[in-house]
Amino acid sequence: MKKLYTLILALSTAVVFAQIPDAFAYQAIAFNSSGAPVANGNVSVRISILNNSVNGTNLYTETHSKTTNSKGLVNLNIGQGTPVSGAFSGINWSVNSKFIKVEMDPAGGSNYTNVGTNQLMSVPYAMVAQKIDVSSPNSSIGDDIIEGKSSNYYFLDKFDRKIYAFNSKTGIWSSKLYNEGYSNNNIVPAITASNGNVIFTDKYERTVNIFNSKTGTWSSQLYNVWYYNNGLLSPDVVTLDNGNAMFIDKHDHKVYTFNYISGEWSGKDFNIGYPNNNIAPTVIYSGSNFAFVDKFEHNIKVFNSKTMEWKTQEFSLGYFYNNGGLGNPEITVSNGNFLFTDKYDHKVYVFNSKTGNWVAQEFNVEYFNNNMSTPTTLVSETK
Numbered sequence: 001m002k003k004l005y006t007l008i009l010a011l012s013t014a015v016v017f018a019q020i021p022d023a024f025a026y027q028a029i030a031f032n033s034s035g036a037p038v039a040n041g042n043v044s045v046r047i048s049i050l051n052n053s054v055n056g057t058n059l060y061t062e063t064h065s066k067t068t069n070s071k072g073l074v075n076l077n078i079g080q081g082t083p084v085s086g087a088f089s090g091i092n093w094s095v096n097s098k099f100i101k102v103e104m105d106p107a108g109g110s111n112y113t114n115v116g117t118n119q120l121m122s123v124p125y126a127m128v129a130q131k132i133d134v135s136s137p138n139s140s141i142g143d144d145i146i147e148g149k150s151s152n153y154y155f156l157d158k159f160d161r162k163i164y165a166f167n168s169k170t171g172i173w174s175s176k177l178y179n180e181g182y183s184n185n186n187i188v189p190a191i192t193a194s195n196g197n198v199i200f201t202d203k204y205e206r207t208v209n210i211f212n213s214k215t216g217t218w219s220s221q222l223y224n225v226w227y228y229n230n231g232l233l234s235p236d237v238v239t240l241d242n243g244n245a246m247f248i249d250k251h252d253h254k255v256y257t258f259n260y261i262s263g264e265w266s267g268k269d270f271n272i273g274y275p276n277n278n279i280a281p282t283v284i285y286s287g288s289n290f291a292f293v294d295k296f297e298h299n300i301k302v303f304n305s306k307t308m309e310w311k312t313q314e315f316s317l318g319y320f321y322n323n324g325g326l327g328n329p330e331i332t333v334s335n336g337n338f339l340f341t342d343k344y345d346h347k348v349y350v351f352n353s354k355t356g357n358w359v360a361q362e363f364n365v366e367y368f369n370n371n372m373s374t375p376t377t378l379v380s381e382t383k
Helices: 122-128 141-147 180-184 317-321
Strands: 003-010 024-031 042-051 057-067 073-078 082-086 098-105 113-120 153-157 162-167 172-177 191-194 197-202 207-212 217-222 237-239 245-249 254-259 264-269 283-286 289-294 299-304 309-314 331-334 337-342 347-352 357-362
Touching: 024 042, 042 073, 057 073, 153 191, 162 197, 162 207, 172 207, 172 217, 191 237, 197 237, 207 245, 207 254, 217 254, 217 264, 254 289, 254 299, 264 299, 283 331, 283 337, 289 331, 299 337, 299 347, 309 347, 309 357
Parallel strands: none
Antiparallel strands: 003 024, 024 073, 042 057, 042 098, 057 082, 098 113, 153 162, 162 172, 191 197, 197 207, 207 217, 237 245, 245 254, 254 264, 283 289, 289 299, 299 309, 331 337, 337 347, 347 357
């Protein structure tokens, strides 16, 4: 079963225009049962607005058919879906608390599964804050919003073989030279951008290069020469919306992560059993943190972007030897945290993004004695 992990719940227009908007923006990431994003998949989402409690009266329900992007991200506007019951325009946001119930069918049909109900906080209530008139000459709200954002610019100079990036916070241009192999073959490197950062891979120099909008500097990470020797291949770089990035170098058997805050790269080894079997571990994401399971080392490694440290937690060898070998416990994610249940050691492990440490809680051995069952672990997210 696929899961939906809420990232952002945001009203996109209420503080920009004087009139009350008829929708607010909602973003979420769809994860599969292994905790990996459902990339480029068709999903159906059903949204319900409940009154006063998680079990309150259903005021309005609508459905959306969406396609996730390469990171599993779903974008939709609540209030602009296909109505099922009620009227969005008839909701009185000023009376009682409102809760949003999210259901999803990962197959894109109508077999919905409830993935959570959460209280709508301050943002949706801006829909009734008509007294805020940003069109007034005395109001600075619109200017404050614009001042809080930045727009970095970049371009490629194919004759100088440089990529230039402009940092709007510092007002300074910065450049990165790329290898002449590109111009000799009448080609240029591909450039991507994420959260103000500018990213490109130099296949001839074997580097992943990132211009960090936070520090205003370029930072590079070298990868294994195997990629160059095999048709100028390169590892796939994954970027998160917060500006962090990562790639797997399967021949150096390392996972490299780029931290947007510090502007630094960090690498973590995985077992040589992966490249020896021509495979690589799967990296999963939670908030701004990364993690991967090393089945050969029977452990889970987490990179905490706040502390810039990797933390490792072993799981039982029972997973390695049973169920066909090289098994691992299922990992769930929430707000930068990671959780798994070790049915052999009868323990629940949590990586806490606040402290940067793993913490374990043992449960009764009778679960193990009864067909290695486990207790059900649920999550209660703070707002």
